[in-house]
Amino acid sequence: MTELLVQGDHQRAVEALRRSYDAIPQGTPIRLAKRTSNLFRWRDPSDAPGLDVSGFNRVLSVDPETRTAQVQGMATYEDLVDATLPYGLMPTVVPQLKTITLGGAVTGLGIESTSFRDGLPHEAVLEMEVLTGDGQIVVATRENEHRELFYGFPNSYGTLGYALRLKIELRPVKPYVRLRHLRFDDAAECARVLGEISGSREHDGEAVDFLDGVWFGKDEQYLTLGTFADTAPYRSDYTGQGIYYRSIQRRSVDFLTVRDYLWRWDTDWFWCSAAFGVQNPVVRKIWPDRAKRSDVYRKLVAYDRRFHVIARVERWRGLRPREDVIQDIEVPVEKLPEFMEFFGEKVGMSPVWLCPLQAKERWPLYPLEPGRTYVNVGFWGTVRIPPGQIPEYHNRLIERKVAALDGHKSLYSTAFYGRDEFWRYYDGETYRRLKEEYDSGSRLLDLYDKCVGGR
Known part of the structure; x- marks a missing residue:
């Protein structure tokens, strides 16, 4: 040791x-x-x-x-x-x-x-x-x-x-990860394949060690299958000028070192670096590579959150206010198409991250059914509030839809549940006993x- x-x-x-x-x-x-x-x-x-x-x-x-x-x-x-x-x-x-x-x-x-x-x-x-x-x-x-x-x-x-x-x-x-990006133009078929791979842990006779996906729209979804490899014919680099999530749309096969694979999303905070201009080729060249990381972007968001710079500019321009829609939710894989149809119609944000999971045991404060395949849907951005609607309009819609689909919602961001409703979802009886x-x-x-x- x-x-x-x-x-x-x-x-x-x-x-x-x-x-x-x-x-x-x-x-x-x-x-x-x-x-x-x-x-x-x-x-x-x-x-x-x-x-x-x-x-x-x-x-x-x-x-x-x-x-x-x-x-x-x-x-x-x-x-x-x-x-x-x-x-x-x-x-x-x-x-x-x-x-x-x-x-x-x-x-x-x-x-x-x-x-x-x-x-x-x-x-x-x-x-x-x-x-x-x-x-x-x-x-x-x-x-x-x-x-x-x-x-x-x-x-x-x-x-x-x-x-x-x-x-x-x-x-x-192993030293490398070989990626296969599979495109789908139908959400139901994407969810079906996602569920199959989650169960079998293979696709077309090849082992799958990593599995996630990106929803760009109702006609464009991708599943990314990662498999460990001892060697690689080349190594892509998305820590500088390259942008990982854009590569998903442009390549069918790719190779990364295992470390670069693990941090493939951090460089651009998934796709959220676009809000700071970092995906503009001119800005990207002068933005230091060491500052292309999620904690830097979050500090910029925290600064704006504190001083309301963007909101003030948009009010001056006469634009409707925006609502932060920053959430991760889980729904059973078979209900993913229904959620994405709702999300596309009512929220309209893209891209969206898809990540399947299966809990091995029951954890009472987040009661996923062990062995059942759920899909984490991650979406992070802002949406204009419709005229006449309350500031948390979209987030409340999402909460109700997730509950209706027998899903769950992470608590790292905003939540609007009533107290009794909250404790129904997060096992208030067990929590009170532990407290x-x-x-x-x-x-x-x-x-x-x-x-x-x-x-």
């Missing part, structure tokens, strides 16, 4: 965290003091003290024999991938943005193109060390006395506690108040 950080350093970080926790006055909501975020639930800046988690940002060890890693909760997937790839290993699921943290992906929800086979990031967790809302530090596993916390932690968004250390499973990789056991003093926010109330 290669030790990247001695256990003593981790224990000192734990002790410093205890002091940070104890220094926050009773009655003051506890939040994390951290530099980056991938959430889109905005709140005004606060002068209230935050919980110092700066000492929990490292990979502790990688064990190539057992294919496991010990990782601190605030370690980013960028650092985690860099630590595991030299051993020919990667996390079972690597969320698409570099600054997503392991703890964030477990207490929230992460997903990527291995999710049709390996589920969600928390399903690879073997053990988690958690600072609970009551200030206790417990180690939870599938079998021990904290097993209910282990299963209830995903989708709790830091309202039951914070992950300090996680032991996770890894999977072997009483691990945060009886309510030092951490309630999940509804945090994700819907915007506190």
Whole structure:
């Protein structure tokens, strides 16, 4: 085992965290003091003290024999991938943005193109060390006395506690990924093939290791099938002038290094870099490659969100206001065509990301049916609000449609559910039981108040 950080350093970080926790006055909501975020639930800046988690940002060890890693909760997937790839290993699921943290992906929800086979990031967790809302530090596993916390932690968004250390499973990789982009002009056929591949994990006699897709419109959808390869006749590069999502429309076969494949979406924040002009050839040449990454773009969005620059310009031009429609939802694969027809008609945003997943176990706060194929539909942008409609018009439409299709919605962004409705979807009974056991003093926010109330 290669030790990247001695256990003593981790224990000192734990002790410093205890002091940070104890220094926050009773009655003051506890939040994390951290530099980056991938959430889109905005709140005004606060002068209230935050919980110092700066000492929990490292990979502790990688064990190539057992294919496991010990990782601190605030370690980013960028650092985690860099630590595991030299051993020919990667996390079972690597969320698409570099600054997503392991703890964030477990207490929230992460997903990527291995999710049709390996589920969600928390399903690879073997053990988690958690600072609970009551200030206790417990180690939870599938079998021990904290097993209910282990299963209830995903989708709790830091309202039951914070992950300090996680032991996770890894999977072997090869140096390259061969991509096949399959085009469809019919959403029903695209969904049918997506479901078949998710079940068989192969297509035309070839193994499929990665699977996702892009919906450009009702007459143009693509599934991208990735297969590990030992060699490659060439290697495409989408970290500079090339734009990955545009290559899907232009090529049927492509090759990437495994690292470039894992971060293929980060360079242009899927396609959202277009909002900053970064896909304009002139701008792209002068925009530094090191700044072509999702965390840079998000900081620009946060600046505009704070000072309303774009909204002021558009009001001056006499344009109708826009609504942020930034969501990830899951619907059963057989209901994907109906959702996309609704989405195309009522929202009209494109491109849209498609990512199949199958949960291996039941996780109560995000109750997907184990073994059933769902499709994550990701859409991130703004839409003009129709005349006479409320500011959250499109988001409320989406919430109702997802519920009608027996789907689920991630909580990293805005939500508008009523309290009773929210707890029907996210197992309020289990949550209340866990809250009483691990945060009886309510030092951490309630999940509804945090994700819907915007506190």
